[in-house]
Amino acid sequence: MSAAQAAGAAATVRFHKELYDEQAIADATATFADYARFGVRGEGDHFVVDISDLDSEIEGDIVAEFCNFALANSAALRRNDG
């Protein structure tokens, strides 16, 4: 993905279950719900997130920002859980 998404573009991201919390991913999908459609499923050691209908009007990389949010949320949840 470059500066802006192609209209209706799609992507798939795999988050390792040991490193990413399911709730953290769900929170990140809620944060970005206005800019794309998200489908989360478990597949072996990973949560697989299918991202579609990316908003082409948005400047920046929605998929990459979404990954950063999922990481930050996972770290925060783990810190709060102690």
Added chain:
Amino acid sequence: MAQSQIEQLDPASSTLVLSLDVDLYSRDVLYAAAYVFIDRAYILLDRDADRYMVRMRAKQKMPDETMRAMAGEFENELLAQALREQVGKANQAIIEGITALAISGATAVAESHADGPGLDGFVDDPKGLGAPWQNKEEAPEG
């Protein structure tokens, strides 16, 4: 295999993949180090057998040397966070003791003033100095 090493470096896409031995750093240390770089790069963590894979893509285009420097910085950050974690664990009992003492002290002070003056130390306000001046000016005369 080295404990940490650059697996992939692509200046064209400003992408860097770093692999780390899972026994080298805790998951909390990995999170903490990654968090430091979140404003400069897009980060995706993964695990491949006994290696953590850290995929970083710089938000700004970077030449090869700068990317290598970023990889080095990340490794330094891992070390710093590991030390921080170790110091935190070593001092946890002391920190908890001091915090408990501070909270119990504050509770005792609040209880001793429960029937006395407020927290600002004033017993009463006979001249109405505590009232906001706007209210005084807006009040109808007479």
